[in-house]
Amino acid sequence: MKAVLETPNKKTNKLEIIDVHSPIVALEDVLIRVKSIGINRPDILQKKGKYARPPGSSPILGLEVSGVIEEIGENVHFLNVGDKVCGLAPGGGYAEKVVVPAAHCIKMPVNLTFPQAACLPEVFVTAWANLIELGKLKTGSSVLIHGGSSGVGMAAIQLAKWKGSFVYTTVRNKKKAEFCKKIGADKAILYPEINFHDFIMDQTYGHGVDVILDMVGGDYTNLNLKCLTIGGTLVQIAFIKGFRNEVNFIPLLLKRLTITGSTIRARSFSDKHRIIQLLKKYIWPEIERGRIKPYIFKEFSFKQINEAHELMESSIHCGKLVINLD
């Protein structure tokens, strides 16, 4: 089968589609004939050697796919050959076929296309686990979501509105601000033109927000701590500006703040299953009613994989980038 390894061609520095053996289905797995692949920022980091994938995972890139089940493991009883599913892959998604644990697959919402369904697993699992669970987002609370026009931002804004929160988001330009407002954000802050700390403290009468979802780090971290309210929580899902950060802990002590965070890939098998089941229960019905939507910025063919990565790295997109096979 055709697949894309994590290591680019050393001369051209481009990803290449190569021929590899099809993966083998174990007892608890399903083999998905891939229709669409969601591109995620960790894919870029992995390509650049900046993302240590879990030991034993596939050297093929790709964390989320949609497609049709072609084969099921002996112990799989709740999914069948022919089912249209999307899944959180343990790597291996940039391929014609991928093996995914059945526990990490969900049947596609009935109203979505394959490209749309490929946008769901990684970003909605990330937003749920971090914003709803670690951030303990409650109805009536206020939240600042950095990078609201990113894939995770798109999911996080919609989950926060579903929870009944007031949503601030930071964006780089007016186009992204429009996008974020369209999908539900209450206020989009053009950063760095407008200092998000000053804006939020002004809007909240010096009170601050309850929860912040951040993937940037660096100089954002201390500003984040400054614009949290007493007992507030900063949830980090990445550190685009680097994992080493100088933190001023005075606001944390005085306001008894919490800094927490997680990556999905490092979570246990059962934890991913649990979150996927919660999405199926609470969010899939909302998607099927059209209240929550995946937003695709651009679709590419498999051969355009490098163009898709270039667009992701440019950060000019709003929402998801998707690869379609066939």
Add this chain to the structure above:
Amino acid sequence: MKAVLETPNKKTNKLEIIDVHSPIVALEDVLIRVKSIGINRPDILQKKGKYARPPGSSPILGLEVSGVIEEIGENVHFLNVGDKVCGLAPGGGYAEKVVVPAAHCIKMPVNLTFPQAACLPEVFVTAWANLIELGKLKTGSSVLIHGGSSGVGMAAIQLAKWKGSFVYTTVRNKKKAEFCKKIGADKAILYPEINFHDFIMDQTYGHGVDVILDMVGGDYTNLNLKCLTIGGTLVQIAFIKGFRNEVNFIPLLLKRLTITGSTIRARSFSDKHRIIQLLKKYIWPEIERGRIKPYIFKEFSFKQINEAHELMESSIHCGKLVINLD
């Protein structure tokens, strides 16, 4: 009345006992005739101008006292003149008389002396609020308490054992190790001779501990994050090595750790009251049964206040330092 202001004599750099007006009792306050005063590390910081006390608080040092109620505010109904109490003072404790909100006082455990009772409020409120509440310490969990021989360490070790936790603590010498074991610590780690990270990872088969209580910061922070288990919590109550810390956030993301913390003085009036009521309900009976004890290292007269501060700064003590009036 006699009292000690936060500002030392500029020539001698010593604290001085001076004459000031007695404080006035408001509707919800009690006036305590002070018998004993607990010395705390924030007193040292405040003396040195490194601790910004809350706006409007007394310029007289002192955060915890024991004594006899001499006067009560009109709205105080659950305490009476003549009651022996200990209290969490909003400052003003280094004095012959201090006004404390009635809500922040408790009647002394019946079996304790005034010096013993003066050791309770600040350190037990700190340990309860941070270790039990923010750290969510559970029965059967494991905890690392840095500086176990400090006043807060002494309270934290005993509360952790009361909760049924396995307690590791770091200490500077063998005498402190003996002290910590005597009051309940399961393992006392002589740091820096023995690297506490290596020790804990070895003892826990690479699993790490559930909760860490730290007042040091600096180079401890990254080691702390490295020796927490998945989902573990680092609770900071101070940063003796400075509030600005370079943090490597990779362990936080991969193990979905939590960093949190608080100071007691910055908490709200009602929050302090709530914690004091919980101590009264759960910990006072344990003290009266002799299962939890305040440990006094040395008692001083009021005139020896500078000697007491020197001893605190030397950090050679184990447990509390107390000033007795009269």
